Amino acid sequence: MPRSIKHCRACGAAVSYRTPADDNRDRATCTACATIHYENPLNVVGTLPVWQDKVLLCRRAIEPRRGLWTLPAGFMELGESTAAGALRETIEEAGAHVEMLGLYTLLNVVRVGQVHLFYRARLLDTEFDPGPESLEVQLFSEADVPWPELAFRTTRTTLELFFADRRAGSYGVHALDIT
């Protein structure tokens, strides 16, 4: 578990990692004002935008995995829902116009303390506008997906599930762990 907190966000004094009386794991605890600082997993929210038989991917302009392909996604922000965050990232990274459909995948990436949530989305047109985090935005049919050049396993898993579900004719909600 990370021990990345050195100082108290409330008063600036040094913290020490100790287990609070009513708790069962170590927390960064301020040695001056006793404020406890919790560290918790983060949500990454995104979409799987579809146009006819094609899916939209973005080629990353930023690290990590610069130059590789990903579904539009990013960290969920305070003040938004998971779906609103997924839509925001789709606009920011692809400039795409979509109708949001249902929640599609919930993928635990425990090793990095993240939960990735993807929504299916219907593209309303094929006008894109790659944002500063994308080198390019492109539609791919299943046969053309650049599988060896995908940036993240959660993108790969979501695409694999989508093409399998499409063949089966029914889209469920998939909750899986990426190990």
Place this chain on the structure above:
Amino acid sequence: MPRSIKHCRACGAAVSYRTPADDNRDRATCTACATIHYENPLNVVGTLPVWQDKVLLCRRAIEPRRGLWTLPAGFMELGESTAAGALRETIEEAGAHVEMLGLYTLLNVVRVGQVHLFYRARLLDTEFDPGPESLEVQLFSEADVPWPELAFRTTRTTLELFFADRRAGSYGVHALDIT
């Protein structure tokens, strides 16, 4: 949006809220070492444990909402999946023995920056052991659920969906916003 961070967790110096060059919202930024501190929504994970025609509820021993009834749930921790966290909370708060079933509800509580995720679970027996966060643990049939004494809207919504789905004979996955 909260502005709860006063000091840098890396070096202890004061932060100021400003928008980084490659960003579009204010972040707590260290005035000394330039570390950026992000604040993001938290996941609350829990279960809806079922025994025959009854559901399990816990009466809260802690604030907020001490004395009111809730499904077993709590903040997701680093190092665990959503399902593992939901199971852990079920053990900690109810001492219940369950078989985890599927993801059932994803409920955005935007106002407080939380996403609540409940899994359906099958109780393996009726031996419970209320943890320090619970005053008591009890099984309720639909007619006996203490609706006016439920602690949280996400508990109420999850129970309402469950009883409706049970009548309909089919349990989906429900993604909703609590407004």
